[in-house]
Amino acid sequence: MIRGKKVRLYPTPEQENLFWQFAGTARHIYNFTLNRxxxxxxxxxxFISDGEIRKEITQLKKTDKYKWLKEISNNVPKQAVKDCCNAYKRFFNKQAKIPKFKSRKKSKPSFYNDSSKLKVEKNKVWLEKIGWIKIAENIIPISPYKYTNPRIIFDGKYWYISxxxxxxxEKIELSQEVIGIDLGIKMLAVCSNGMKSKNINKTKIVKKLEKxxxxxxxxxxxxxxxxxxxxxxxxxxxxxxxxxxxxxxFRKLANIRLNHIHQETTKIVKIKPSKIVMETLNIKGMMKNKYLAKAVQNQCLYEFKRQIKYKCENYRIEFVEANRWFASSKICSKCKNKKPILSLSERIYKCEECGLExxxxxxxxxxxxNYKVS
Known part of the structure; x- marks a missing residue:
């Protein structure tokens, strides 16, 4: 299993200038490839293969207009070409929308560093054509070690290496418990064992920041x-x-929400159930409701599901997504009677057959x- 590590970098002013040059090169070459x-x-x-476009860029380096590419690590434009070609392939395979040009103002500055040329020592990392840079924590194993897809990213305030x-x-003994998780807006998540995750957007600190x-x-x-x-x-x-x-x-609010989701998903997984079942949410459909769109967006429901999924893999917990048309809210959990209509305003489920409230x-x-895969 491949796990990601993200550590803050402490570059000198000269190194930070190189970061911006490398990130600008990656953006420029990505746009060049997409335009081609x-x-x-x-x-x-x-479709033009990434190998052909790389040959074109090699010829461009010999011209006066693109001679500045010689100052940049060769792997930065190579990976930018590969990223763009992969995005274009996903578009043709109907796995994603057509890729867009990266804007200097809106796109997140980032670039690739060759994994074979990355060196790690205590409190520092070595990047190609940049040199040794201080890092915040010693959570990256020291070389020699096989690293995967190193990226240097700017999040609007600080530089990080991902x-x-x-x-x-991990070999963990699991219980026989099965947990169902219902995601929502009033509460982030409600579990079948009674655990509840609050909506962080209703807390005082988030409301103050939004104001x-x-x-x-x-x-x-x-x-x-x-x-x-x-x-x-x-x-x-x-x-x-x-x-x-x-x-x-915006950065601070995003970090608060992400941290909250990490804490809540970890709490659920640490119970060590044998299986976790979640509903399949139509996020795009929910976002079309103009009254709920902002609340749905701020809840980061897809991120919650993504984190639960990879943490289940780490603990070897079975993860199941219920069928989208499974009416989990309309069915009585006691007698299995199904209500034909259940409005969003009805927060208490009242069964007309067995009287359950x-x-x-x-x-x-x-x-x-109790969901069973058919």
Whole structure:
């Protein structure tokens, strides 16, 4: 099993400048490759392999316009070409939407470092054409060790190295308990054994940050209107400062939500059940409801499922996704009677057959724990 490690880097100002050059090169070559594929497709040509595009880039290095590529590690443009070609292949296989060009303002700066040329020692890592860089923690095994897909990423405030490490499965004795998990908006998750995970977005700290975010967004919107010149906006120093504050607030909120999901999923997995059953959520369909879209987005339901899934693999717990059309909320967990209609406003499930009164989310989670794959 490959587990990811993400560690903060402490580059010098000179090294940070190189980080930006490498990340800019990766973005430029990705866009160059995507443009070649799109233009070739319009002309009726077949898919261009990444090997052919790499040869083109090698020839471009000899020109005056692209001579700056010689200063960059050779593996950065190579991997950018490969990433773009893989994204284009997924589009043709109908596994994803057509890839988009990476924007200098909106895309996350990142680049690849060759795993064979990565060296790790105590409190530092060595990157190709950059040198030794201090790291925050000693959680990466020291060389010689096989590393997978090392990436250097900027999250809006700090630089990190993300790396994959091979890890053996842990041998853990599991109980015979089966846990059903119902995800929602009022509560993040309700388990069939009575465990509940709160909605972090309703806590005081998150509400305070969101209020501050709205205030800054109104402020920057007014400043844009003040500096409007026809259809264009003049970006002043104050606007740049406000944009940075907003970006850091979004980062802080995302980190709070991610940390909360990590804590809650770990609590569930550490019970060591033999099986975990979750419902299959139609997230795209839920996002179409304009009244619930923001709440669904902030709950990060897909991230919850992703984390439960890989943590189950680590503990060798069986993970099952119930059929999308399995009516877990409408079925009575006691007598199995199914209600034809159950509105979202009905928070207490009342069975007309056996008289059972139970929280609808707990009722759904119990039904999920009894789910059998047909």
């Amino acid at each position: 594929q799109i233009e070739n497709r319009k002309a009726g040509g077949k 790396i994959g490490l091979k890890k053996d499965f 501050r975010l709205r205030r800054l967004q109104r402020k920057i919107s007014n400043k844009y209107e003040m500096n409007k010149n026809g259809k264009e906006y003049a970006k002043t120093s104050n606007i740049i400062k406000l944009e940075k504050q907003i970006r850091l607030l 139970i929280d609808r989310d707990l009722n759904a989670s119990i039904n999920l724990s």
